Amino acid sequence: MEQPTPKGSTASAAERRGRRGRSVGVRGRDDGRRLGAPELGRRLGERATLVQFSSVFCAPCRATRRVLAEVAAMVPGVTHVEIDAEQRLELVRVLDVLRTPTVLVLDADGRIVRRATGQPRKADVIAALGEAVRPSPGPRPHRPGDG
DSSP, rough: OOOOOOOTTOOOHHHHHHHHHOOEEEEETTTBBBBHHHHSSSSSSSSSEEEEOOOTHHHHHHHHHEEEEEEHHHHHHHEEEEETTTTTTHHHHTOOOOSSSEEEETTTBBBEEOOOOOOHHHHHHHHHHHTSSOOSSSOOOOOTTTT
16 A cells, blocks of 8 residues: 655655665656765766665664765775764755665766665666766866866
8 A cells, every 4th residue: 555645745756765764766867966975975986876865763774874985995986875864964965865774876077877765686786887987978077176
């Protein structure tokens, strides 16, 4: 049975299912929005960055941390950055992070290529990385704060 969505909520059916199970809500690009070292607190990965918004008492966040760390370790040039949502409320608001875990997949330029809520499967993370590491039409421009 489908749970009712609070009035004014923009949660998709996939996101609502995610609240009850392991399903993951996935969206595409965030209007070309970019993140860099100043927002993340560390440098972007050479090829891609997996950004995870977590909270202390979030059980799926621990499993998500393991999955993303494993993928980052097996794919050269990919970095995993975990952000405590409670400590970074301004960034959470700007990026419209509504629940934890939320994972953003950034390309080498810091563009948000994929966004997902809930605990992702390793295969889904790898597939999203495939989109992020596609060759771009030219050299990566230097961004202030990327070091």
